[in-house]
Amino acid sequence: MQMFIDGAWAEAAEGGRLSVTDPQTGSEVDSVPSGTATDADRAIRAADRAMALWRKVPMIERVRIQKACAEAMRQHADEVGVLLHRELGRPLAACQAEIARSADLLDIYAEEGLRLSATMPLGGADGERTIVTREPVGVVVAIAPFNYPVTLLMFKLGAALIAGCTVVAKPAEDTPLSTLRLAEIFHQAGLPKGCFNVVTGTGVGIGAALVEHPIPRKIAFTGGTAAGKAIAAAAAGTLKRLTLELGGHSAAIVCADADIDKAAAAICRHGFANSGQFCYRVNRVFVERPVYDAFLAALAQRAKALTVAPAGGVGDLGPLVNDKILSTSIRQSDDARAKGARILTGGARLTGAGYDGGCYFPPTLIADATPDMLVMREETFGPLIGITPVDTAAEALRLTNDSLYGLAGFVFCRDLAKGLALCEGIEAGSVWLNDIQRSSHHVPFGGMKQSGIGREKGRYGVESYLEYKTMYLSYEVPE
Structure with a gap:
């Protein structure tokens, strides 16, 4: 053209x-x-x-x-x-x-x-x-x-x-x-x-x-x-x-009273849409300890059910657009593994018939992530989500805001007063409570900080x- x-x-x-x-x-x-x-x-x-x-x-x-x-x-x-x-x-x-x-x-x-x-x-x-x-x-x-x-x-x-x-x-x-x-x-x-x-x-x-x-x-x-x-x-x-x-490095907070199935479904859908290639996706998740294991199980079940379409085939997700984007996902996954995280699903480039010619990386969940891991510090722009247990919602809010970025945030909490307080406390241009819909065409979209x-x-x-x-x-x- x-x-x-x-x-x-x-x-x-x-x-x-x-x-x-x-x-x-x-x-x-x-x-x-x-x-x-x-x-x-x-x-x-x-x-x-x-x-x-x-x-x-x-x-x-x-x-x-x-x-x-x-x-x-x-x-x-x-x-x-x-x-x-x-x-x-x-x-x-x-x-x-x-x-x-x-x-x-x-x-x-x-x-x-x-x-x-x-x-x-x-x-x-x-x-x-x-x-x-x-x-x-x-x-x-x-x-x-x-x-x-x-x-x-x-x-x-x-x-x-x-x-x-x-x-x-x-x-x-x-x-x-x-x-x-x-x-x-x-x-x-x-x-x-x-x-x-x-x-x-x-x-x-x-x-x-x-x-x-x-x-x-x-x-x-x-x-x-x-x-x-x-x-x-x-x-x-x-x-x-x-x-x-x-850029964005958007965090989700899952409180102990949250609807775990709804939170897992929303975070999986949003975190892996377009193979993770968008700025306000869920990149990292902070979960209160009483529901940490249950949330990991629910999220892993949904992530494992997603399919990656090979060349000429069908599936839920496609490839990453180029080698540069792919290399970030590989680097962050390898870094987390080396620092002691658990890879619940994914974690390595897809190979084999229909995959070898393209930049394919599967949905990847990184459990027990720590603040020093790249997935918790840097924008991924790929299908990785880091998950960290926290003792309190206040700790989750502090970790959420401990970032150069402020594009979006997500809160899951049945206690409306607590949920609204967390939403107000997140330093981001858009915040969702108890679900993650598409950003509306009628309201402002943009970020704070960098x-x-x-x-x-x-x-x-x-x-x-x-x-x-x-x-x-x-x-x-x-x-």
Whole structure:
């Protein structure tokens, strides 16, 4: 495939290509251009030209176009889902569901656009009025990761477009194909040329050029904390606005009075979804001692029942996207084993027919984990969960907050007062009590501490692409 710039397919100026591989087999699926600063400049200038017109489009028309794009996503969900399946390796049904759920978010952002308004505070003297309005921040650079490449791009794109901004998107090197196809679909659905541009390449080759370019006014990034810090430092040179959704190391607390079966089911489902490749998954669990053994048994039973689909087969989980992600799971598992932890299930790379060509690691439970183990200190982004016994809920809360990250937290406790107190005490942007549902499209999503800056989704996401402007009006009052 090619890059999509100013409503048309485009090759890289220097002609370089990057291979896109199937994580199930390691074989090449396609290739995309390896862009450079020249390509970044071309895409940004196309977005800048488009924004001069797009920002003037009436909100009701922006809403109509965005809803048409959402409907086009649904109509092409099977096709784009196949592309996503091939580049990510996640089971096909889940890939197609991601497309449909992302379309829902576009609709929600569109509806939030209709609720935007200016205000005229009362209290001015005769012949004087003050209007507080909001304008689009400017051209946006949106950088999305591999794990949910469509959904996490729509977090940014849907909010930016409805606010009147235009976008240059850079998908992850592992998963560019679905994003490129969506850009074409949106253009065909009526989005004007230059409003949604997609460039491909490496972070060094084109990512840095996008961030450092003087025209964009905002960077929206989802990815690792180290990369987020580098982007923030580079963006400081031109004082770009930032939305950074970064790493997570989310903890669950299981109290002695918890519904153990419900807790085990929720933690297993959430901790191993997408083979553990998402930022707010359960990474570590603190369990009060009276129910520790019962919880381990219930969780292990569910984890052992999960199946890993071999290449061309079916199952609950797919492969990890590349060797780098796989190596983290191996390293953390080996580290825990060496330091005395019990591996209840999994713990080693899957091999054999259907697995040898890909990056397969099974659901892994690490019992009796201690604070010095990597699984309890570092983001895994793989199918590992560390579990630690604690004497009190207060100890669990202290250990939960003893982290650089603050993206999500989870509490299981029948005592509502105690559960709410724990939820309030967890230093995280989102907290769940007694179950783990998908994050809602209507409410803010983002992290505290080194898990990021800013919020996405709902009206909160749209507002992050707007600047306040105050206008002071003076006029003659008729006699």
